Amino acid sequence: MRLLIVEDEPDLLASMAQALREEGYAVDTAADGEDGLFRAETVDYDAIILDIMLPAMDGWTVLKNLRRAKKTPVLMLTARDQSRDRVKGLDTGADDYVVKPFDLPELFARLRALIRRSANRTTSRLEIGRVVIDTAARTVAQDARLVEITAREYALLEYLALHRGEVVTRATLYEHLFGDDDDTLSNLLDVHVSNLRKKLGHDFISTRRGHGYCIE
Amino acid sequence: MIANSIRTRLQLWYGLILVVVLTGFGVTAYELERGHLFGRINSELDRRANLLADAMHHSGGPGPEGGRGPGGGPGGEGPPFDRPPQRGFPGDGPPDGRPGGSPPVLQLPPQAAGLFDASDPNNFYFIMYGKEGGEVRRSTNAPPEPLSFTGPTVVNPPPDDPHPLGNRRPPTHTFVIQGNRAEYKLDMPLGGSFVVGCTIAPELQALRLVALKLSVAGVVILGLGIGGGWWLATRAIRPIEDISAAAAKISAGDLAQRINLADTESELGRLATVLNSTFARLEAAFAQQQQFTSDAAHELRTPVTVMLTQTQLSLGRERSPAEYRQTLETCQRAAQRMRRLIESLLALARLDAGQEAMQHLKFDLATVIHDCADLVQPLAADRGVTVVLEASPLECVGDPERIAQVLTNLLTNAIHYNRPQGEVRVTSAVQDGIAIIIVRDNGTGIAPEDLPRVFERFYRSDKSRTPGGHGLGLSICKAIIEAHSGSLEVASEVGVGTTFTVRLPIP
Numbered sequence: 265m266r267l268l269i270v271e272d273e274p275d276l277l278a279s280m281a282q283a284l285r286e287e288g289y290a291v292d293t294a295a296d297g298e299d300g301l302f303r304a305e306t307v308d309y310d311a312i313i314l315d316i317m318l319p320a321m322d323g324w325t326v327l328k329n330l331r332r333a334k335k336t337p338v339l340m341l342t343a344r345d346q347s348r349d350r351v352k353g354l355d356t357g358a359d360d361y362v363v364k365p366f367d368l369p370e371l372f373a374r375l376r377a378l379i380r381r382s383a384n385r386t387t388s389r390l391e392i393g394r395v396v397i398d399t400a401a402r403t404v405a406q407d408a409r410l411v412e413i414t415a416r417e418y419a420l421l422e423y424l425a426l427h428r429g430e431v432v433t434r435a436t437l438y439e440h441l442f443g444d445d446d447d448t449l450s451n452l453l454d455v456h457v458s459n460l461r462k463k464l465g466h467d468f469i470s471t472r473r474g475h476g477y478c479i480e
Numbered sequence: 481m482i483a484n485s486i487r488t489r490l491q492l493w494y495g496l497i498l499v500v501v502l503t504g505f506g507v508t509a510y511e512l513e514r515g516h517l518f519g520r521i522n523s524e525l526d527r528r529a530n531l532l533a534d535a536m537h538h539s540g541g542p543g544p545e546g547g548r549g550p551g552g553g554p555g556g557e558g559p560p561f562d563r564p565p566q567r568g569f570p571g572d573g574p575p576d577g578r579p580g581g582s583p584p585v586l587q588l589p590p591q592a593a594g595l596f597d598a599s600d601p602n603n604f605y606f607i608m609y610g611k612e613g614g615e616v617r618r619s620t621n622a623p624p625e626p627l628s629f630t631g632p633t634v635v636n637p638p639p640d641d642p643h644p645l646g647n648r649r650p651p652t653h654t655f656v657i658q659g660n661r662a663e664y665k666l667d668m669p670l671g672g673s674f675v676v677g678c679t680i681a682p683e684l685q686a687l688r689l690v691a692l693k694l695s696v697a698g699v700v701i702l703g704l705g706i707g708g709g710w711w712l713a714t715r716a717i718r719p720i721e722d723i724s725a726a727a728a729k730i731s732a733g734d735l736a737q738r739i740n741l742a743d744t745e746s747e748l749g750r751l752a753t754v755l756n757s758t759f760a761r762l763e764a765a766f767a768q769q770q771q772f773t774s775d776a777a778h779e780l781r782t783p784v785t786v787m788l789t790q791t792q793l794s795l796g797r798e799r800s801p802a803e804y805r806q807t808l809e810t811c812q813r814a815a816q817r818m819r820r821l822i823e824s825l826l827a828l829a830r831l832d833a834g835q836e837a838m839q840h841l842k843f844d845l846a847t848v849i850h851d852c853a854d855l856v857q858p859l860a861a862d863r864g865v866t867v868v869l870e871a872s873p874l875e876c877v878g879d880p881e882r883i884a885q886v887l888t889n890l891l892t893n894a895i896h897y898n899r900p901q902g903e904v905r906v907t908s909a910v911q912d913g914i915a916i917i918i919v920r921d922n923g924t925g926i927a928p929e930d931l932p933r934v935f936e937r938f939y940r941s942d943k944s945r946t947p948g949g950h951g952l953g954l955s956i957c958k959a960i961i962e963a964h965s966g967s968l969e970v971a972s973e974v975g976v977g978t979t980f981t982v983r984l985p986i987p
Contacts, residue, residue, distance in 0.1 A: 275786045275810045283793040317778075343781035344774065365785035368792040 265310040266290040270300030288415035290443035297321025316342040331357040337378040383426040433476035494709040506694040525664030529676040611671030719748040735763040775938035783814035824952040831959035843880040846871040852887040870907040890919040898923035922977035
C-alpha cells in the first residue's frame with residue numbers, strides 16, 4: 265500500500281511518515297499543497313493524508329483539483345474541529361476526517377478502513393481458502409496457525425488479496441509497495457513473491473507471464 | 481408578569497384617571513342639575529308663599545289677622561304683616577270668641593285659591609300657623625304633619641328679591657326637602673307662619689333618570705377610553721416587544737439577530753438603531769474572539785500533535801538511543817513552540833486587560849535601537865541583509881524592554897521578509913514632540929489585500945510556518961505601542977519594500 269502525506273509541519277510529517285512505514289506502507293511526502301497535488305495526480309496512491317492549512321495551496325484546493333482527475337481515498341487532517349469545516353471537507357470530496365491532535369492507532373485504523381472501503385471490502389478479515397488475513401492486526405494465518413511474515417511481504421499479500429481475481433502488474437505492485445525513498449532493486453518483487461509462496465504454498469500466488477501476479 | 485407589564489400599569493393609571501375625571505364630571509353635572517331643580521322648586525314655593533301671604537294680607541282675610549271671614553277685614557285694608565296685629569292670631573285662644581277645636585273655615589282670596597288647587601294631591605298645598613304656633617288653616621291636600629324645619633336647609637332669599645311684606649324686618653324663609661316632599665316656610669316677623677309645599681316625586685324621578693344617564697354615559701366613556709387606551713398602549717408597546725424579542729434571541733446566542741423596525745425616526749426607532757449597531761459590534765467582537773480562540777487552539781494543536789505522534793511512534797517498539805534522542809529533540813522543539821505561543825497569548829491577554837505593567841523610565845532611544853540591531857545581526861548576516869542605523873540620541877520615557885521587544889520584532893520581520901543582499905534601514909527623529917522610529921526594508925513587500933490585516937492576531941500573509949512565528953508578533957507590538965499611547969503603522973508596496981512607523985509621544 266502506498267500513501268502520500270501532505271503536511272507542512274516538518275516534525276509531524278517525519279514522524280507520521282516513519283510510523284506509517286513501520287506499519288508496512290510505502291510512504292511519499294509533500295510539504296506544501298502544490299507538490300502534494302502534483303504527486304497525487306501522477307501516482308496512483310492507495311490513500312492520501314492531506315493537511316488543510318498548507319503553504320502554496322491549501323488542502324481544500326488540492327482536494328478539489330484532485331477530484332477532477334482521481335478518486336484516490338483522501339483523509340483530511342486539520343486542527344479545526346468545527347463541524348462546518350468537517351462538512352466542507354466531506355462535501356469537497358474527502359473520504360474521512362481526523363482532527364489534530366490524534367492518536368496514531370486511530371489514524372492507522374481510519375486509513376485501513378479507507379483502503380478497505382475503496383476495495384469494496386467491509387471487514388478487516390480476508391479469507392482466501394485456508395489463509396486468513398487480518399488487516400487490522402496485520403497478521404496472516406494458515407489453518408488457524410500464524411504465519412511469520414515480513415512487513416513488505418504482508419503489504420504484497422494484502423494488495424493482491426484486496427485485488428483478488430485480478431491480474432496485478434509488476435509495475436502496479438512496484439508503485440503501491442515502494443515509496444520514492446525506497447531502493448527498488450528490480451528483482452526485489454520476485455524475492456517477496458518467492459518467500460510468500462514458500463510460506464503459504466506454491467499455488468497460492470499464480471504468475472501470469474508477461475502480465476503480473478494474481479491470487480485466484 | 482402581566483401585573484408588572486408596562487401596558488397593564490399604563491392601563492391601570494389611565495383607567496384610574498379616567499374614573500376620577502368621569503366621576504368628578506358626573507357628580508358636578510348631577511349636583512348642578514339637582515341645585516337647579518331645587519332652586520326652581522324653591523323659587524316656585526317662594527312665589528306661591530308670598531302670593532299667598534300677599535293675598536291674605538290684601539284680602540284682610542284669614543291668616544295672621546285671625547279667623548275672620550273673607551271680607552271681614554276693614555275694607556280690605558288689613559294691617560300689614562309687619563305691624564303689630566290688633567288682635568291675636570287665630571287659634572291662639574278665644575279672643576274672637578270662637579270655641580277652639582275645629583279649624584275655622586276660611587275662604588282663600590281668589591288669586592290665592594288658584595295657586596292651590598286641592599283637587600290633585602300632587603298639587604301645591606299650604607298650612608297656616610297662628611302667632612301661638614297653632615294651625616289656622618290648611619289646604620285639603622296638605623299632609624298631616626309638616627316637615628321639620630331644622631338643620632342646614634335654610635335658604636335665605638336673594639337680596640334683590642322684591643319683598644312684598646314690608647321692609648323693616650323681613651320674614652324668615654326656610655326651605656326643606658325631605659323624602660319626596662319640598663316645603664317652604666315663611667315666618668312672619670310678628671309671629672305666625674305659612675308653610676307651602678308640594679310633592680317632588682316626579683322631579684326626583686327625573687333627577688334619578690339624569691343620574692342614571694350620567695352613570696351609563698360614564699361607563700360607556702370609561703369602556704371606550706380603556707379600550708382605546710389598550711389599543712394605543714399596544715401600538716406603543718409593540719416596538720418594545722420587537723426589541724425585547726430580538727434581544728432575547730441574541731441573548732440566546734443568535735448574534736445575527738437584528739431589531740426590525742420600519743419606523744426609525746421615533747424615539748423607539750432611534751433606540752432600535754442604537755441597539756442594532758451595538759449588536760453588530762457585539763457580533764463582530766464575538767466573532768473576533770471566536771476566531772482568536774480557534775486560532776490559538778489551532779496553533780497549540782499542531783505541536784501537541786507532533787509530540788503525541790512522535791512519542792507514540794517511539795514507544796511502539798524498542799528503539800536505538802539515537803532514535804530516542806531524536807524523539808526527545810522533536811518533542812523539545814514542539815514544547816518550545818508551545819511555550820512561546822503561551823507566553824505570547826498571555827502577554828496579549830494582559831495587554832488587552834491593561835494589566836501589563838509598563839515601566840516609566842527615561843531611556844535613550846538610540847541605545848535601544850543599537851542594542852536591537854546587535855541582537856538581530858546574526859540573523860541579518862545569515863540572510864545577507866544589511867542593517868543600517870540612523871539614530872541620534874533621543875530621550876524617551878516608557879518601558880525600554882518593551883520598546884526593544886517591538887523593535888526586535890520589527891527588525892526580525894524586516895530581515896526575514898527581505899531579499900538576499902537586501903537592506904533594512906532604521907531611522908529615528910522627533911516631530912512635534914513625538915518620537916518617530918521608521919523601520920524600512922526593501923524586501924518582498926506585503927500584498928495590498930493583506931496589508932490591512934497584518935496586525936490581526938494569528939494573521940500570516942504567506943500561510944507558511946515561519947520558524948518560531950505564530951502570527952502574534954505584530955499584534956503584540958501594536959498592543960505594546962498603544963499601551964505607551966503611541967501608534968504603529970505599516971505601508972508597503974509589493975517588490976519595493978515595507979515600512980513600519982512607530983510614533984511615541986515624548987512627555
